[in-house]
Amino acid sequence: MNQENKVNGNSKNKQLDPFRSDDRDKHLTTNQGLKVSEDEFSLKVGSRGPTLMEDFHFREKMTHFDHERIPERVVHARGYGAHGEFELYESMKPYTKAKFLQNPGTKVPVFTRISTVAGSKGSFDIPRDVRGFATKFYTEEGNFDLVGNNMPVFFIQDAIKFPDFIHAVKPEPDTGYPQAASAHDTFWDFIANNQESAHMVMWLMSDRAIPRSLRMMEGFGVHTFRFVNDEGKAHFVKFHWKPKLGIHSAVWDEAQKINGKNPDFNRQDIHESIENGDYPEWELGVQIVPEEDEFKFDFDVLDPTKIWPEEDVPVKIIGKMTLNRNVDNVFAETEQVAFHPGSVVPGIDFSNDPLLQGRLFSYTDTQLIRLGGPNFHELPINRPVCPFHNNQRDGYGRQTINIGKSSYHNNSIANNTPSPASVEEGGYEHYQEKVEGRKIQARSESFKDHFSQATMFWNSMSDVEKQHIQDAFSFELGMVNNKHIRQQVVDMIAHIHLGLAQKVADNVGVQQPLTGGSDVSKSSPALSQMNTIYQPDTLKIAVVLDEGFNDLEVETVIQGLKEHQTYPTVISSKLGRIKGENGMELEATATFDTGDPVLFDALYVVGGKNSSKDFTKKTSYMVQETFKHFKPIGATGKGINILRENGITEEPGVITGDQVGNFITTFIDAVAAQRHWNRNV
Numbered sequence: 082m083n084q085e086n087k088v089n090g091n092s093k094n095k096q097l098d099p100f101r102s103d104d105r106d107k108h109l110t111t112n113q114g115l116k117v118s119e120d121e122f123s124l125k126v127g128s129r130g131p132t133l134m135e136d137f138h139f140r141e142k143m144t145h146f147d148h149e150r151i152p153e154r155v156v157h158a159r160g161y162g163a164h165g166e167f168e169l170y171e172s173m174k175p176y177t178k179a180k181f182l183q184n185p186g187t188k189v190p191v192f193t194r195i196s197t198v199a200g201s202k203g204s205f206d207i208p209r210d211v212r213g214f215a216t217k218f219y220t221e222e223g224n225f226d227l228v229g230n231n232m233p234v235f236f237i238q239d240a241i242k243f244p245d246f247i248h249a250v251k252p253e254p255d256t257g258y259p260q261a262a263s264a265h266d267t268f269w270d271f272i273a274n275n276q277e278s279a280h281m282v283m284w285l286m287s288d289r290a291i292p293r294s295l296r297m298m299e300g301f302g303v304h305t306f307r308f309v310n311d312e313g314k315a316h317f318v319k320f321h322w323k324p325k326l327g328i329h330s331a332v333w334d335e336a337q338k339i340n341g342k343n344p345d346f347n348r349q350d351i352h353e354s355i356e357n358g359d360y361p362e363w364e365l366g367v368q369i370v371p372e373e374d375e376f377k378f379d380f381d382v383l384d385p386t387k388i389w390p391e392e393d394v395p396v397k398i399i400g401k402m403t404l405n406r407n408v409d410n411v412f413a414e415t416e417q418v419a420f421h422p423g424s425v426v427p428g429i430d431f432s433n434d435p436l437l438q439g440r441l442f443s444y445t446d447t448q449l450i451r452l453g454g455p456n457f458h459e460l461p462i463n464r465p466v467c468p469f470h471n472n473q474r475d476g477y478g479r480q481t482i483n484i485g486k487s488s489y490h491n492n493s494i495a496n497n498t499p500s501p502a503s504v505e506e507g508g509y510e511h512y513q514e515k516v517e518g519r520k521i522q523a524r525s526e527s528f529k530d531h532f533s534q535a536t537m538f539w540n541s542m543s544d545v546e547k548q549h550i551q552d553a554f555s556f557e558l559g560m561v562n563n564k565h566i567r568q569q570v571v572d573m574i575a576h577i578h579l580g581l582a583q584k585v586a587d588n589v590g591v592q593q594p595l596t597g598g599s600d601v602s603k604s605s606p607a608l609s610q611m612n613t614i615y616q617p618d619t620l621k622i623a624v625v626l627d628e629g630f631n632d633l634e635v636e637t638v639i640q641g642l643k644e645h646q647t648y649p650t651v652i653s654s655k656l657g658r659i660k661g662e663n664g665m666e667l668e669a670t671a672t673f674d675t676g677d678p679v680l681f682d683a684l685y686v687v688g689g690k691n692s693s694k695d696f697t698k699k700t701s702y703m704v705q706e707t708f709k710h711f712k713p714i715g716a717t718g719k720g721i722n723i724l725r726e727n728g729i730t731e732e733p734g735v736i737t738g739d740q741v742g743n744f745i746t747t748f749i750d751a752v753a754a755q756r757h758w759n760r761n762v
């Protein structure tokens with residue numbers, strides 16, 4: 082990256098709209114526009130005397146600072162946002178009249194914020210947690226917000242339980258810990274006593290909860306929505322985001338270490354890839370079910386704890402989102418963005434999913450406290466790209482200066498404008514669903530099967546993924562102090578899979594359930610991450626070398642790695658230039674201290690001519706950690722000796738070679754495969 086880009090961000094995609102202020106090369110002024118002549122010393126009586134109230138610049142600067150913080154989001158506080166665009170591949174005209182989904186090639190700007198859920202804003206990037214995946218489409222008909230998660234189901238079936246669930250997962254109220262973790266008593270107490278969470282808990286214990294990169298995870302709208310076409314005909318629809326890089330995860334031991342070594346690991350990864358022009362991409366998929374088929378499934382399409390297996394209802398890919406511009410200002414954009422599942426456009430409507438219905442209330446309500454009043458839609462990041470006119474007025478922070486006398490409807494002094502638009506003119510019309518029933522507070526009978534899809538999820542996992550789920554349950558319950566809670570959870574798992582429950586029971590010191598089990602044999606291959614896309618693009622390779630490295634070999638290998646779109650980083654005992662045996666110099670940009678192996682996807686061990694004991698010891702640590710986390714290791718020349726000393730030359734994903742050409746090809750294949758699970762670890 083050149084220096085100019087470092088200062089300016091990704092200038093290629095920079096847009097200076099009227100809201101952006103470029104303060105560089107300008108004089109310092111007060112907020113009133115007055116030029117300031119002194120910004121380091123407050124106004125005092127003599128150089129050692131008391132400060133004067135009269136110093137308006139000091140007071141303004143300090144007051145503004147004192148008010149810089151706003152409440153963090155009650156959930157999804159820690160987020161990363163970026164701009165981009167969505168392009169439609171295939172017309173959805175038969176299903177929806179949404180204008181941005183009519184003509185292939187149509188592009189609309191988007192803003193996406195990806196978040197963790199439980200942790201505070203200052204927590205770390207890879208807890209075991211759900212990730213929020215919220216996208217604002219700025220369409221010509223208004224903003225459409227797809228506010229989803231990286232898991233397709235949820236913990237509860239009715240919004241009224243959300244405050245309870247969140248209270249249970251957040252740090253415990255009497256101690257204030259643990260931060261950003263579900264591994265504690267109240268969370269598991271909630272789960273065991275609200276068994277509708279069984280399916281979601283399987284996702285949470287799976288590798289999906291520890292994504293290697295925000296660019297390598299799926300997104301889901303979760304709820305069933307409606308598409309409504311020109312003729313007013315509706316279809317049920319579920320939304321999916323499919324990452325072009327495939328779905329990849331860290332392993333748990335690695336994730337825990339990353340959180341200490343680089344708490345910003347995920348955000349830095351996506352930020353840098355956008356700066357480098359390696360734009361993250363996701364394809365948008367839809368599952369569509371005609372309304373007539375509402376009752377054809379063995380689950381209720383309104384139940385947010387259920388998926389529509391992709392093998393039963395195929396995901397039709399209809400477009401692509403590319404994130405191509407980092408924010409200029411995290412507060413103004415990522416922090417102030419306000420999503421709302423109720424922000425829809427004509428042709429997109431809701432279902433009666435009781436979780437979705439409750440969300441339609443909560444999101445505006447939460448912005449009122451978080452953004453301090455009802456005018457948050459005027460903030461630059463939230464403004465639609467089409468004009469907006471109505472009779473709403475005043476309130477904190479109002480920016481629009483509405484002209485004229487009338488702010489009511491009906492009126493005669495403004496010709497009864499702004500006036501409602503007819504459907505033909507683009508006015509939004511709610512889908513005229515026929516509903517009849519008694520007012521009751523109850524769970525529908527059709528929502529009462531909590532375990533079949535949890536078992537289907539388990540059945541769909543590879544052996545490695547199953548082991549990870551078992552380990553995750555054992556870890557999480559291992560952190561639960563109350564034995565009776567551990568027992569309750571294990572008894573609950575027995576309804577999903579008896580063998581799993583018994584193994585976890587054994588690990589966490591409670592009684593093995595003897596009955597339970599499930600007769601569900603169905604599986605859905607699409608749920609396994611093993612069936613994903615594998616490629617080397619943008620993976621990070623640690624290249625460990627020392628003075629006197631074999632220049633010719635290393636030059637060729639690094640060149641090869643770059644040609645395959647990986648990011649090599651040279652690591653050595655100290656930063657700066659390292660000399661090869663024939664005089665070539667390479668810049669070490671990380672040391673053993675700053676370049677921990679958990680921060681890389683693969684390791685290439687080069688070594689040097691006369692490496693010190695210390696160098697060999699630290700390289701051995703890198704080798705062992707990388708090996709233990711099942712990641713690819715390559716070695717040439719002296720590096721092979723270091724692998725030998727660690728006894729790991731003949732293992733899957735460990736590539737050694739003297740013939741550099743062959744070495745690169747095999748090493749890149751090993752890198753693309755990412756994890757080599759059949760190792761003797």
Ligand code: HDE
Binds near residue numbers: 212214418443445
């Ligand atoms: Fe949210 N959720 N949520 N949620 N949610 C919020 O809104 C809420 C749910 C999701 O990057 C809050 O602006 C209720 C499901 C994302 O800014 C709040 C219920 C899904 C984000 C809120 C749910 C989500 C939020 C907090 C149960 C996946 C972050 C701050 C009915 C489909 C958006 C805010 C961003 C944020 C309420 C459940 C996704 C309090 C009541 C299910 C991605 O309004």
